[in-house]
Amino acid sequence: MNLLNARRVSQTFFLALFAWFCVVSSPGPSFLQLGVWPVTWLLCLDPLVALDTAVARGALEPGLLWALVTIALTLLLGRAFCGWVCPLGTLNHLLGWLGQRGMGQAARLAASVPHRGEGAAQVVLAVQVAAAAGSGLAAVGAWLRGHPLFGLGLLLPAVTLLWLWARRGERAQRGARLVAVLAVLALLGLACLRCAHGLLQSSLAVGWLDPLPLLHRSAHTVLLPLADRGVAVLWPFPRQHALAPWTALILAAVLLANLWRPRAFCRFACPLGALLGLLGRVAPWRVAKRQSACSDCGRCEAACPAAAQPSGVFRQSACVLCLNCTEVCPEGLLALAPRRSAAGEAAEPDLGRRATALGLAAGLAAVPVLRLGGTGNGHAAPNLIRPPGALSETDFLARCIACGQCMRACPTNVLQPAGLLGGLETAWTPALDMRIGTSGCQPSCTACGQVCPTGAIRPIALDEKLGRGEFAERGPVRIGTAFVDRGRCLPWTFARPCIVCQEVCPVSPKAILPERVVEILADGREVVLERPRVDPVACIGCGICERECPVAGEAAIRVDSAGESRDPAHTLVVGG
Amino acid sequence: MSHLPPPPDPERRAFLARLARAAGGLALAGSAGALLARSPGWGGATTARGVVRAFDFAQAGAGRRLGIGRGSDRAASLDRALGAIGGLGAFVGSGEVVVLKVNAGFSTAPELGATTHPDLVTALARRCLEAGAREVRVVDNPVSDPLACFQVSGIAAAAEGVGARVVLPSPEAFSLLTVAGGRLIRDWPVLTAPLEGATRLISVCPLKHHYLAGATMTLKNLYGLLGGSRGVFHQDVHGTVAELARLVRPTLTVLDATWAMVRNGPTGGSLSDLEERGAVAVGSDPVAVDAWGAGLLGLEPADLPYLVRAVVAGAGSTDWRTLAVESWGRG
Numbered sequence: 087m088n089l090l091n092a093r094r095v096s097q098t099f100f101l102a103l104f105a106w107f108c109v110v111s112s113p114g115p116s117f118l119q120l121g122v123w124p125v126t127w128l129l130c131l132d133p134l135v136a137l138d139t140a141v142a143r144g145a146l147e148p149g150l151l152w153a154l155v156t157i158a159l160t161l162l163l164g165r166a167f168c169g170w171v172c173p174l175g176t177l178n179h180l181l182g183w184l185g186q187r188g189m190g191q192a193a194r195l196a197a198s199v200p201h202r203g204e205g206a207a208q209v210v211l212a213v214q215v216a217a218a219a220g221s222g223l224a225a226v227g228a229w230l231r232g233h234p235l236f237g238l239g240l241l242l243p244a245v246t247l248l249w250l251w252a253r254r255g256e257r258a259q260r261g262a263r264l265v266a267v268l269a270v271l272a273l274l275g276l277a278c279l280r281c282a283h284g285l286l287q288s289s290l291a292v293g294w295l296d297p298l299p300l301l302h303r304s305a306h307t308v309l310l311p312l313a314d315r316g317v318a319v320l321w322p323f324p325r326q327h328a329l330a331p332w333t334a335l336i337l338a339a340v341l342l343a344n345l346w347r348p349r350a351f352c353r354f355a356c357p358l359g360a361l362l363g364l365l366g367r368v369a370p371w372r373v374a375k376r377q378s379a380c381s382d383c384g385r386c387e388a389a390c391p392a393a394a395q396p397s398g399v400f401r402q403s404a405c406v407l408c409l410n411c412t413e414v415c416p417e418g419l420l421a422l423a424p425r426r427s428a429a430g431e432a433a434e435p436d437l438g439r440r441a442t443a444l445g446l447a448a449g450l451a452a453v454p455v456l457r458l459g460g461t462g463n464g465h466a467a468p469n470l471i472r473p474p475g476a477l478s479e480t481d482f483l484a485r486c487i488a489c490g491q492c493m494r495a496c497p498t499n500v501l502q503p504a505g506l507l508g509g510l511e512t513a514w515t516p517a518l519d520m521r522i523g524t525s526g527c528q529p530s531c532t533a534c535g536q537v538c539p540t541g542a543i544r545p546i547a548l549d550e551k552l553g554r555g556e557f558a559e560r561g562p563v564r565i566g567t568a569f570v571d572r573g574r575c576l577p578w579t580f581a582r583p584c585i586v587c588q589e590v591c592p593v594s595p596k597a598i599l600p601e602r603v604v605e606i607l608a609d610g611r612e613v614v615l616e617r618p619r620v621d622p623v624a625c626i627g628c629g630i631c632e633r634e635c636p637v638a639g640e641a642a643i644r645v646d647s648a649g650e651s652r653d654p655a656h657t658l659v660v661g662g
Numbered sequence: 663m664s665h666l667p668p669p670p671d672p673e674r675r676a677f678l679a680r681l682a683r684a685a686g687g688l689a690l691a692g693s694a695g696a697l698l699a700r701s702p703g704w705g706g707a708t709t710a711r712g713v714v715r716a717f718d719f720a721q722a723g724a725g726r727r728l729g730i731g732r733g734s735d736r737a738a739s740l741d742r743a744l745g746a747i748g749g750l751g752a753f754v755g756s757g758e759v760v761v762l763k764v765n766a767g768f769s770t771a772p773e774l775g776a777t778t779h780p781d782l783v784t785a786l787a788r789r790c791l792e793a794g795a796r797e798v799r800v801v802d803n804p805v806s807d808p809l810a811c812f813q814v815s816g817i818a819a820a821a822e823g824v825g826a827r828v829v830l831p832s833p834e835a836f837s838l839l840t841v842a843g844g845r846l847i848r849d850w851p852v853l854t855a856p857l858e859g860a861t862r863l864i865s866v867c868p869l870k871h872h873y874l875a876g877a878t879m880t881l882k883n884l885y886g887l888l889g890g891s892r893g894v895f896h897q898d899v900h901g902t903v904a905e906l907a908r909l910v911r912p913t914l915t916v917l918d919a920t921w922a923m924v925r926n927g928p929t930g931g932s933l934s935d936l937e938e939r940g941a942v943a944v945g946s947d948p949v950a951v952d953a954w955g956a957g958l959l960g961l962e963p964a965d966l967p968y969l970v971r972a973v974v975a976g977a978g979s980t981d982w983r984t985l986a987v988e989s990w991g992r993g
Binding site for chain 2: 136140143144145146147148151153154157158161162221222225284365368369370424425426654655657658659660661
């Protein structure tokens with residue numbers, strides 16, 4: 087089997103694996119369901135997820151160490167991950183190929199000319215990483231505040247080294263100037279960090295263009311729910327997800343862009359591609375032209391979906407190692423080889439310093455600006471109910487990549503993209519909408535935390551969720567508290583018996599207590615009513631009462647985030 | 663010349679250089695990954711839990727003392743009361759950092775008696791500095807807007823006038839705490855930053871009626887160290903004050919009963935809510951000081967469950983009569 091076919095087999099395998107993981111992401115114990123499959127594995131391979139969480143937290147979920155495999159692959163072979171592994175890359179590859187079928191060579195050549203818009207991917211990467219790095223930089227700033235002299239002490243040897251480095255060769259003059267500028271910038275940067283460390287925070291949701299979370303999110307909240315409604319093979323009940331039309335539009339745009347340029351997303355927008363392009367610059371093996379001169383037939387260029395210019399000045403950071411060019415070259419001049427192209431290589435990626443710096447600045451500024459209007463600063467959005475095990479909001483937003491795994495794993499479909507509940511930033515992050523789905527948050531379920539690749543939702547055990555065993559003292563994990571709306575509740579407002587909420591409350595002893603009252607109606611009749619009253623100590627916020635409340639429209643008992651145990655500042659009841 | 667090796671292939675060398683760089687990159691990424699996977703991370707605890715702490719500012723060996731200074735001038739009364747317990751020098755030495763936990767709860771004029779009187783702040787801060795204190799911090803987390811409270815109450819001007827420093831309750835100044843054995847104050851933000859590095863703490867506040875708690879005096883004044891949505895503690899205000907008494911042991915407490923708010927507390931708002939009692943008490947036992955104050959409002963210690971519980975918590979004794987040393991003066 088030649089390498090080209092090996093690439094096709096690999097792409098098919100990983101796309102099929104992705105599809106299979108989607109299929110088995112439905113909750114349940116059977117081997118066709120969530121129980122046994124490592125469904126987060128493809129997300130864990132994503133070095134951008136690892137990098138983002140690492141700079142946001144200063145720590146890494148052990149599962150994300152899988153990203154090292156991708157990094158190793160990239161360091162040795164360039165963007166082979168894009169060409170051989172990435173399922174979204176494969177879809178783009180396929181659609182680009184389909185879109186160019188029947189197209190003449192001239193048109194294909196036109197599509198494979200490098201485009202200055204490709205620098206946008208690097209800007210997307212810069213924005214995403216800077217937005218993720220906020221709390222890391224804040225930690226540095228806080229440390230500097232505690233050790234001001236030590237910070238300066240670090241700077242001195244660094245500047246000396248830079249100075250020595252710049253003095254070598256004939257460019258001493260220019261180098262010295264550069265050092266001066268860098269030193270001033272570094273000092274300014276440290277000073278800014280020291281002052282602004284309270285301002286900087288991390289947000290991973292800003293990285294919504296990261297291809298693997300994007301594809302997972304689209305599958306879990308659009309494609310699979312469509313399948314559930316259509317054929318009901320994976321899940322017997324129709325499922326729904328907020329924002330699905332928007333999610334679908336974005337996926338459609340990513341896929342349809344291939345008709346304009348093959349792998350348009352990979353070239354122009356993909357932050358992961360940009361990162362791997364940077365890492366892949368050192369790759370020992372790469373596509374190389376054996377001799378500079380050739381017949382210039384252009385077949386390799388026309389066959390290249392990445393505009394990597396295999397026949398001319400080769401663009402290593404664009405090449406996805408699909409190896410199309412090696413097959414179509416009639417002279418057999420192109421091959422994967424341990425050398426550089428004889429026709430030369432572009433000194434790429436041209437980092438586009440200004441654009442990248444702008445991207446970094448925009449990413450750093452984006453999070454504080456988003457937080458001005460949203461959550462994450464101690465303000466608890468009343469309807470933003472995070473799943474059990476979710477970290478407190480600031481920490482949660484520094485970890486959640488909005489991949490949608492938890493939403494698919496949720497057996498009741500109560501877990502939804504939060505939309506604008508907590509501001510723009512929370513769009514695809516998970517929150518519970520009790521009226522959607524079949525039955526609130528099931529007390530005996532901890533699925534969402536088990537499939538979270540970044541630990542934004544901790545993988546809690548059932549004992550912790552229910553406050554049993556060693557967690558007895560701390561009590562159950564509370565995601566919110568139910569409040570009775572006396573203006574809508576049937577016994578309270580219409581003097582009609584109901585008490586459904588008390589009946590369905592799964593907590594034992596019940597968290598909804600019926601209070602028996604006798605009312606004399608206007609016509610003189612006496613009715614005995616039971617009115618619900620919530621015990622805020624026992625209530626865990628599961629929302630089953632809200633789901634089952636027979637009052638159509640807005641339920642007469644509703645859960646809000648008051649009392650959620652993930653943030654002590656939201657305490658509702660003290661002293662038990 | 664056949665014994666000379668062939669000249670090295672430049673491509674081969676370039677390949678080896680790239681290989682070395684790739685290996686170096688991998689080693690770097692690998693060790694970073696290994697470190698990060700074991701790292702506890704920076705800041706932002708995964709599960710925010712309070713540290714169990716206590717702040718003991720009590721002067722060792724000073725014993726329980728209570729001095730009462732009579733008169734209508736707060737500064738003079740303070741000096742008499744201090745004199746009755748051996749002077750402030752017995753409690754504040756040179757180089758000390760003293761926190762004055764004032765009551766700056768509301769943005770009301772000083773005459774209305776809802777906040778610690780600026781004259782008392784001036785006098786007390788001055789005495790601390792005279793005793794050799796290196797720094798005097800004036801601290802509270804008011805109910806209303808902090809800036810407005812410190813300014814309108816006159817406390818800011820008084821502090822600055824004498825060389826003390828008002829520490830505003832900025833968000834970073836709070837940290838999550840749990841009171842040892844506490845049932846109520848758990849994982850709760852407490853205004854700790856101004857207490858760090860401090861060696862003495864004096865709780866100084868006016869004697870006031872309090873609708874829910876019965877009376878607010880030097881122990882209830884510690885409630886102002888709580889942050890967050892502390893209204894939840896009204897669910898058990900007496901238990902909360904008793905836990906605060908365990909969390910913070912003041913060096914001294916100063917209760918200003920020159921004019922007491924006898925009704926409509928703790929905000930008052932009218933001069934008619936005040937009655938003259940003409941005394942300032944200073945003591946090393948906050949329970950005794952408060953028990954004395956309760957009497958001025960016509961209450962017995964048993965009427966104030968938090969005093970009873972503070973005794974159980976070991977914060978002091980309600981028996982103030984056997985301690986009190988009174989000092990009378992004019993004006």
